[in-house]
Amino acid sequence: MTAATGSGARDEHVIVVGAGLVGSLLACYLGRRGYAVDVYERRPDPRSTEAERGRSINLALSERGLDALRRIDQVETVMAPALPMHGRAIHGQDGSVTFQSYSAHGDRAINSIGRGALNETLLDAAEATPGVRLHFSTRIAAYDLPTNTLTVEQEGEQVPVSGDIVLASDGFGSVVRQSLESLGRVSVVTDMLDFGYKELTIPAVDGDFALDPDALHIWPRGASMMIALPNPDKSFTCTLFWPKTGEGSFDAFITQQDIIEHFTSVYPDAFPLMPSLVADFQYNPVGLLATVHSDPWQVDGKVGLIGDAAHAILPFFGQGANCGFEDVVELDRCLAEVGDDWALALPMYQERRRVNAEAIAQLAKENFVEMRDKVGSKTFLATRKLEHALEKLLPGTYLSRYEMVSFTTIPYSEVIERSRNQQRLLAVATGGAVLAMATFATTVLRRLTGADDE
Ligand SMILES: Cc1cc2nc3c(=O)[nH]c(=O)nc-3n(C[C@H](O)[C@H](O)[C@H](O)COP(=O)(O)OP(=O)(O)OC[C@H]3O[C@@H](n4cnc5c(N)ncnc54)[C@H](O)[C@@H]3O)c2cc1C
Known part of the structure; x- marks a missing residue:
């Protein structure tokens, strides 16, 4: 395969693996720096296909993500359909609802954004950037470090593709990271959580939101919880965070009657708003949750890990994508500081970002306990x-x-x-x-x- 032509300002040809949220943003930044960038994505182009059922539909975008988008003039497009959430709405088991604003003056909000819409906006922006070429339905099957060559699978064919620089934004199960791990060049610790997640829906009622759209809704239940974020079509996407096995787990509720009885008693105010509960519960998959700690994030100044490929974290601070976007900003900053010398920029990027990814991983873990256990307590309210x-x-x-x-x-x-x-x-x-x-x-x-x- 031939390389993208680029705007001609830089010599290096960069390959980005994965056109998810981080990969597509990264392509925008690199194209703007003047690189020829080829992006390989295993999925078909999401702009011309339907979203996968039951995979995290919306996410909370906050200042770090917005800062990264602002720098490439994408914040207005992304924010147009966004729904601000100024606080948490805590739903007690007795049906009570308490609102806690996120900021002292009540004026600051995190934003509920459709994951698909965000990805599509970034893909449009990447495609419009001179030098960037997107390749869909192209799975990277293998990576060879000595030659910096990837094996691309497309329509049953395997094609080698080499680049001066390879950046892996291929998410939690990164093939590039696994390959570097198998060579002993990167060490990886995967900390699996005993909890999984499943998505459910609260549809609009009479054309309007069934709950306050200005809040992130939480049903804290001690050992587990449910949350809900609003969507532009006035529905809510709910996410259950439940143990994977044992009492109160997804496995514990199989029949229609079990599911209905459980939701009636544990989520009494949400249950009547969920007409497709049983079908959603029975058919939507259980997603896995884990923290990935990898070290180093780059090898020989020619291959680097970014976003979830470097540091998947738990979703309880709503920061995974925000953090990945910050990685992109930092890599761009490092390149600017060292005159685009990748051998210097990649170690510098790792040095600056790894410590911060470890920090948010820890904060996200701590926030799970806060969200499922403490947010409803009087002590928590008093402290806030x-x-x-x-x-x-x-x-x-x-x-x-x-x-x-x-x-x-x-x-x-x-x-x-x-x-x-x-x-x-x-x-x-x-x-x-x-x-x-x-x-x-x-x-x-x-x-x-x-x-x-x-
Ligand atoms: C339930 C849940 C809720 C979340 N909520 C939030 C939130 O509110 N706020 C927030 O900031 N973050 C949130 N996150 C985290 C966020 O989704 C991730 O941090 C973010 O998607 C990471 O982006 P990424 O591009 O690094 O990886 P991914 O989004 O996983 O993208 C990787 C891409 O690489 C492609 N790919 C993978 N392997 C290959 C291959 N071999 N060849 C080619 N392509 C490949 C994939 O198809 C995909 O498109 C949440 C996560 C979960 C699970």
Whole structure:
């Protein structure tokens, strides 16, 4: 196969494996830098085919993702159909609903975006970028490191394709990463979660949203949870996060009666809004959830891993794609800083991003416990109120962890550091307040009992 012609500004021919969210954005950035880019995607062109049933339909896009899109003038197109969600709506098992705003002033929102629409916008943008060529229905079957050659499968044929640089954005099960792992050049630890996910639907009712569209809805149930995000067609996509086996797992509810009984008692307000519940539950697949830690992310300055291929994380902070988009921005920044010397840029990109991917992986894991267990508790609500009060009192100085992750581009590793320091301050302040109250109470008590007169 021949290489893309490129805009002619750079000598290197870059191959991108995978035209998912990160690969298509990456192609836009590289094309704009003047590279000839060939992108190989195993699926057919999603712009001319139907979406797969039951695979994560929408996702939450926040500041990091928007920042990456802004830099290539795509934010307006992407955001046109987006639905802002200004807070969480917590659904109790008694049918109660409590709204918690994400930011102190209630003005900041994360955005529900159709995954397919986002991918298609980025594919359009990549295709319109001089130097970028997209190849669909082309699966990469193998990768050879010494020659930087990929084996492309297309219509039963296997064709070798070489590039000066290979960038793997082929997701969680990356073939390129596996190949580097088998050579002992990359070490990979896959941390599988005991929970899986399944998607269900709440359709529009009389042409309108059945729930508040301005919120990310959560049904926290201790050992499991359900969430729902709004779609432009006024439906909601619900995602169950349940144990894979044992009590309360997907396997535990097989018959129509089991499913209906469970949803009536555990999700009483959602159940009547889900007319296709039984069919969705029985036929939609259970997706796997895992964290992938790989090291290094590049080999010999000629092949690199990016997005989920480098660092799949759990979805509980809504940051996987946002983080992958930040990878692209950072790689572009590194190339600019070293005059497009890939042998310098790839190690620099890895050095700067790996620590941050590890940080968001940890935060995402912690957020699962928060979402399924704590968000409904009085202590959590009180802490959020206190945090919002501090954010108003100390604007720009005190920022909650959620705010830093979702509404800024503060590196994730710094978010951990800063929120640790803030927690310490909060503990001291709370301790101080408790001490002051105790002293006050003792004084009043002594006065009332006349103990002061002794
Ligand atoms: C339930 C769930 C909810 C999520 N919610 C959010 C959210 O709210 N916000 C957020 O930011 N992130 C979210 N994520 C994470 C997000 O979906 C991923 O981080 C993101 O899709 C990663 O993009 P990627 O391009 O790196 O990988 P992928 O999206 O997996 O894309 C990889 C691409 O490579 C192609 N490919 C794979 N193998 C080959 C091959 N051998 N040859 C050619 N092509 C290949 C695939 O077909 C695919 O198109 C969620 C994930 C899940 C599972």
